[in-house]
Amino acid sequence: MTERQGPVTAAAVDAREFENAFIQTHMRRIFLLIYRIVGNVDDAQDLTQETFIKALQRRDQIKDAAKAAHWLSRVASNTAIDFLRRAGRASFTELDELSEPLTRSHESSPEAQVLRHERQRTLNRGLAGLTARERTALVLRDIEDLPAEDVAAHLGCSKATVRSHIANARVKFKRLIEGVRP
Amino acid sequence: MKSNRHPSQTALALHAAGDLGFWRSLQLRAHLAGCDRCRATVEEYRASRQFAGTEGAELPAGLNWDRLAAEMTANIKLGVEAGQIVARRPASRPSLSWRAAFAMAGVTAIVTAGWFLQRPTNQRWSHQAHARIESRGVVAQASRAGLELTETAGGSLTLVTPRAENVMLTVNTEGTVANRYVDQATGQVTIQQLYVEQ
Numbered sequence: 001m002t003e004r005q006g007p008v009t010a011a012a013v014d015a016r017e018f019e020n021a022f023i024q025t026h027m028r029r030i031f032l033l034i035y036r037i038v039g040n041v042d043d044a045q046d047l048t049q050e051t052f053i054k055a056l057q058r059r060d061q062i063k064d065a066a067k068a069a070h071w072l073s074r075v076a077s078n079t080a081i082d083f084l085r086r087a088g089r090a091s092f093t094e095l096d097e098l099s100e101p102l103t104r105s106h107e108s109s110p111e112a113q114v115l116r117h118e119r120q121r122t123l124n125r126g127l128a129g130l131t132a133r134e135r136t137a138l139v140l141r142d143i144e145d146l147p148a149e150d151v152a153a154h155l156g157c158s159k160a161t162v163r164s165h166i167a168n169a170r171v172k173f174k175r176l177i178e179g180v181r182p
Numbered sequence: 183m184k185s186n187r188h189p190s191q192t193a194l195a196l197h198a199a200g201d202l203g204f205w206r207s208l209q210l211r212a213h214l215a216g217c218d219r220c221r222a223t224v225e226e227y228r229a230s231r232q233f234a235g236t237e238g239a240e241l242p243a244g245l246n247w248d249r250l251a252a253e254m255t256a257n258i259k260l261g262v263e264a265g266q267i268v269a270r271r272p273a274s275r276p277s278l279s280w281r282a283a284f285a286m287a288g289v290t291a292i293v294t295a296g297w298f299l300q301r302p303t304n305q306r307w308s309h310q311a312h313a314r315i316e317s318r319g320v321v322a323q324a325s326r327a328g329l330e331l332t333e334t335a336g337g338s339l340t341l342v343t344p345r346a347e348n349v350m351l352t353v354n355t356e357g358t359v360a361n362r363y364v365d366q367a368t369g370q371v372t373i374q375q376l377y378v379e380q
Binding site for chain 1: 196244
C-alpha cells in the first residue's frame with residue numbers, strides 16, 4: 001500500500017511544483033500581453049486565468065521550457081482575440097476608475113506617480129485607437145518583440161498581411177500619441 | 183541613386199524596426215541618405231516603438247500586482263483542479279471485467295433454470311373463446327362474455343365483462359377459472375377469478 005502511494009504522492013508534488021513555477025515565471029508577462037490587447041484590468045485578469053488553466057490542462061505540450069513561453073503567448077493572444085471577437089471591441093479603462101483595493105498605497109513620489117500615470121494613459125490612448133488585429137500585431141511585435149513571422153503565426157495570417165497590420169498600427173499609434181507623449 | 187519621391191509612411195514605419203523586405207529596404211536606405219525629413223520620420227517611428235516597448239512592459243500605474251497575482255494564482259489552481267475532477271469522472275465509472283461478467287452470466291443461468299423448474303405447470307392461458315371446469319355438480323366456465331358459475335341443480339351466477347377486448351381465459355386444474363381483459367373505455371386491465379372448492 002505504502003509502495004503504491006509513494007510515487008503517486010511524489011508525482012502530485014512534482015505537478016504542483018511545476019504548476020507554481022510555471023505560473024510565477026509567466027504570469028506577469030502574460031497578464032501584460034492580454035492587458036495591452038483588451039485594455040482593462042478586469043478582463044485581463046479573467047483572460048489570464050483562462051489562459052493558464054487552458055495551458056495547464058494541456059501540460060503535456062509544455063515539457064520543453066524554451067517553447068513554453070512562445071506557446072503560452074500564443075494561447076494568450078488567441079484567448080484575448082477570441083474575447084474581443086465576442087465582446088465586439090476593447091474597453092480601455094483607466095485604473096483610477098477601478099475599485100480601491102487594487103491600488104497600491106506605497107507608490108513612489110507623487111511626481112513620479114503622475115508621470116507614470118500620464119505615460120500609461122498615452123500608451124492606452126494610442127492602443128485604443130487601433131483595431132483589435134492592429135493592436136495585437138503591435139503588442140506582439142513592438143512590446144513582446146516577437147519576429148514578424150511569429151506574429152503572423154500567432155494571428156494565423158500571412159507575413160504580408162501581418163506586415164500590413166504592423167505598418168498601419170505604427171502609423172496610427174505614432175499619430176495618436178504625438179504631442180501628448182510626456 | 184537617390185529618389186525624389188518620398189516613401190510611404192507605412193514603408194518608413196516598417197523600416198524603423200527592420201520589417202521591410204531586403205530590396206525595398208535597400209531602396210529606402212538610398213532615399214534616407216539624402217532626405218532629412220524621411221530620416222527624421224523614421225527616428226520618430228523608432229522613438230514611438232521604443233515608448234510602446236518600454237511602457238508596455240510596465241504594469242499599469244497604481245496596480246497592486248502582488249495582490250492581483252495571488253488572486254489569479256489561487257483561481258488558476260482552483261480552475262485546474264476543477265478541470266481534473268471533471269476529467270477524472272468518466273474514468274471512475276465502474277467497468278465490468280470478463281470474470282465478473284462470467285459470474286453474472288452463471289448466476290443468471292441458475293436463476294433462469296430455477297424459475298423454469300418451479301414455474302406453475304397446472305395453469306394455461308388461452309385465447310380460446312371458452313374455458314370450463316366441472317366439479318361435484320358445479321360448473322365454472324369463463325368466456326369472453328364473462329365468468330359463470332352454474333350448479334347442475336339449476337342455479338347460476340354470471341360475472342359479465344362488458345366492452346372488453348384482449349380477453350385471456352385461464353383454467354386451473356386446482357379448480358379455478360379466470361379471465362383477464364382490457365376495458366375499451368378506460369383501458370383498465372381487470373382480472374376476474376372464480377374458485378370452485380372441492
